[in-house]
Amino acid sequence: MKKLRNRQTGKPANNGPAPLCSHSLRDVENHYCAGCGHGIIHRLVCEAIDELSIRERVIGVAPVGCAVIAYDYWDFDVTEAAHGRTPAVATGIKRVRPNNIVFTYQGDGDLAAIGTAEIIHAANRGENITVVFVNNGVYGMTGGQMAPTTLAGQKTATTIHGRSLRREGYPLKILEMLSVLPGTKYAERVAVNSAHEVLRAKRAILKAFKMQMEGKGFSIVEVLSMCPTYWGMTPIQAADRIKNEVATFYPLGVIKSC
Amino acid sequence: MTKKLLMCGNEACGEGAILAGCKFYAGYPITPQNELTAYMAKRMYETGGSFIQAESELAAVNMVFGAAAAGARAMTSSSSPGVSLKQEGISYLAACEIPAVIVNMQRGGPGLGNIGPSQADYFQAVKGGGHGDYRLIVLAPASAQEMLDLTFLAFDLADKYRTPSFILGDGLLGQMMEPITIPSKLQPKEYQKPWALTGCKGRKPNILRSLLLGDGALEEHNKKLQLKFAAIKDAEVHCQCFNTKDADIIIVAYGSVARISKAAMEAARAKGIKVGLIRPITLWPFPEKIIEAAARTAKKFLVVEMSAGQMVEDVRLAVGDKAKVSFYGRMGGGVPDDKEILREIETLI
Numbered sequence: 178m179k180k181l182r183n184r185q186t187g188k189p190a191n192n193g194p195a196p197l198c199s200h201s202l203r204d205v206e207n208h209y210c211a212g213c214g215h216g217i218i219h220r221l222v223c224e225a226i227d228e229l230s231i232r233e234r235v236i237g238v239a240p241v242g243c244a245v246i247a248y249d250y251w252d253f254d255v256t257e258a259a260h261g262r263t264p265a266v267a268t269g270i271k272r273v274r275p276n277n278i279v280f281t282y283q284g285d286g287d288l289a290a291i292g293t294a295e296i297i298h299a300a301n302r303g304e305n306i307t308v309v310f311v312n313n314g315v316y317g318m319t320g321g322q323m324a325p326t327t328l329a330g331q332k333t334a335t336t337i338h339g340r341s342l343r344r345e346g347y348p349l350k351i352l353e354m355l356s357v358l359p360g361t362k363y364a365e366r367v368a369v370n371s372a373h374e375v376l377r378a379k380r381a382i383l384k385a386f387k388m389q390m391e392g393k394g395f396s397i398v399e400v401l402s403m404c405p406t407y408w409g410m411t412p413i414q415a416a417d418r419i420k421n422e423v424a425t426f427y428p429l430g431v432i433k434s435c
Numbered sequence: 436m437t438k439k440l441l442m443c444g445n446e447a448c449g450e451g452a453i454l455a456g457c458k459f460y461a462g463y464p465i466t467p468q469n470e471l472t473a474y475m476a477k478r479m480y481e482t483g484g485s486f487i488q489a490e491s492e493l494a495a496v497n498m499v500f501g502a503a504a505a506g507a508r509a510m511t512s513s514s515s516p517g518v519s520l521k522q523e524g525i526s527y528l529a530a531c532e533i534p535a536v537i538v539n540m541q542r543g544g545p546g547l548g549n550i551g552p553s554q555a556d557y558f559q560a561v562k563g564g565g566h567g568d569y570r571l572i573v574l575a576p577a578s579a580q581e582m583l584d585l586t587f588l589a590f591d592l593a594d595k596y597r598t599p600s601f602i603l604g605d606g607l608l609g610q611m612m613e614p615i616t617i618p619s620k621l622q623p624k625e626y627q628k629p630w631a632l633t634g635c636k637g638r639k640p641n642i643l644r645s646l647l648l649g650d651g652a653l654e655e656h657n658k659k660l661q662l663k664f665a666a667i668k669d670a671e672v673h674c675q676c677f678n679t680k681d682a683d684i685i686i687v688a689y690g691s692v693a694r695i696s697k698a699a700m701e702a703a704r705a706k707g708i709k710v711g712l713i714r715p716i717t718l719w720p721f722p723e724k725i726i727e728a729a730a731r732t733a734k735k736f737l738v739v740e741m742s743a744g745q746m747v748e749d750v751r752l753a754v755g756d757k758a759k760v761s762f763y764g765r766m767g768g769g770v771p772d773d774k775e776i777l778r779e780i781e782t783l784i
């Protein structure tokens with residue numbers, strides 16, 4: 178593998194051993210909190226893109242959320258989208274450039290709250306795009322408020338005594354919802370709380386991109402991700418919480434594949 | 436060879452877009468612009484473009500954002516309540532400097548209102564509409580022919596300045612059937628779009644963004660946008676003047692109301708009253724210098740609108756204290772006729 182170099186200094190990157198992926202991930206410091214899942218997921222997306230040799234064909238759509246400046250890390254064409262409109266923007270791009278590989282990267286506020294209509298209809302139209310859906314159970318960027326995916330009893334900035342099912346309703350299982358739509362061709366839920374799960378997550382993202390390259394239609398990978406900051410935990414506790422709590426409500430694995 | 440066709444304004448708008456090389460259209464049904472959505476569904480299919488009936492106006496304008504970001508000429512259309520929903524996307528288009536065309540065939544408001552024609556969205560179109568400091572190039576057609584011509588022009592101006600442009604019509608214009616002529620040599624100008632997202636083969640990656648967090652970065656971006664808007668203001672004012680040289684009273688009206696006002700002007704002239712008409716074709720940039728110049732000779736101005744009085748504010752700014760500015764308006768789908776306007780003129784003598 179090629180060793181990354183710092184773009185400013187030209188020196189080999191000093192972040193430990195030679196990184197595993199090269200072209201698509203920029204060698205820059207990241208702004209995510211310690212133990213955040215976004216950094217890992219960015220990297221998995223880039224590795225998948227490099228392994229499929231599609232960097233020069235890829236167009237990414239970044240969300241509004243902690244990952245809004247994903248384009249500072251990704252070294253390929255990227256546009257921002259208004260909050261939740263991410264799949265609509267991707268639809269417009271893909272329709273006029275069907276030979277490009279178009280994906281959205283969205284948090285659970287972006288995809289499961291404000292952008293629910295856009296994601297359901299993009300899936301239902303069978304848009305040939307790929308969606309990377311980062312479920313961390315909170316709104317990270319705005320200060321840890323409740324997301325539609327927040328678990329029952331979970332304390333957030335807007336559910337200070339814990340999410341009450343009676344008051345705030347039920348955590349939304351987006352993949353299960355989308356799976357009933359014929360337009361959804363591939364839906365898998367993965368996690369990034371351990372090396373083992375990270376490898377599975379990578380395989381799922383690869384598969385989702387491949388589905389698009391084969392013209393199969395709408396593919397989505399939901400990634401259960403850590404937000405130690407707004408879970409009020411250390412990175413290790415947050416990773417454990419995914420295994421012990423989050424994944425027991427949101428089961429991992431392929432939800433739909435055709 | 437030129438082609439003659441009978442079309443309603445909505446269809447003429449669609450044909451103008453097709454002639455301009457529009458390759459993507461997304462819309463959501465709303466009266467009185469449904470003929471345009473239906474026309475685009477048919478013509479996009481015939482010309483190999485993409486048509487999407489979106490899940491909402493929000494989705495439609497953001498699909499247009501995507502298609503235009505990828506370099507295609509793209510358009511969306513709606514009527515007043517739907518255009519309110521598009522404001523988010525319009526602000527992002529302006530911020531990211533993505534050229535696209537948005538059409539509003541206005542209907543009576545506020546709220547759900549009715550499906551009668553209206554000009555009550557002037558402020559929304561001309562003064563911003565969405566959040567932030569931006570301007571739209573706003574064109575106001577007054578016939579089916581101009582629905583075609585000005586839509587064609589809107590695409591050109593959008594690409595030329597890398598900014599969204601806007602057609603402000605109304606339900607009357609959209610529904611009215613009129614003969615239109617399609618010139619044989621209408622060729623859209625091609626613009627290079629090195630900023631477009633096409634995949635980064637052979638070049639550095641392109642990023643389209645409106646979030647600028649660096650120290651002073653957003654202020655710099657705003658300054659750059661304002662320079663562009665200033666250049667548009669200098670170069671793109673379009674306006675028609677009728678009988679203004681010797682006029683004592685000048686009517687200022689746009690769109691369908693300008694046509695009705697022209698009939699009123701002619702009736703007044705027949706009675707020996709010296710009336711002229713200024714018809715802004717671009718509502719932004721506004722023909723303020725032309726109006727200001729006319730105010731040096733005319734004594735009175737009468738602004739006629741299908742609103743409670745919106746453009747009249749811009750006319751007052753242009754006229755200053757040089758002449759008296761009166762207003763006559765109809766609201767909520769009401770359309771003034773030439774006799775009403777003539778009566779109004781007579782009260783000014």
Ligand SMILES: Cc1ncc(C[n+]2csc(CCOP(=O)(O)OP(=O)(O)O)c2C)c(N)n1
Nearest residue numbers: 241242243260284285286287315316317318
């Ligand atoms: C229209 C609009 N509403 C609200 C916001 C404020 N906002 C920014 S990010 C965000 C939530 C992001 O949460 P999520 O999608 O879960 O992503 P995360 O930050 O957790 O990665 C909100 C509400 C906005 N930018 N635009």
Ligand code: SF4
Nearest residue numbers: 209210213243317404
């Ligand atoms: S707030 Fe949460 S999601 Fe955002 S960067 Fe920090 S850990 Fe990650």
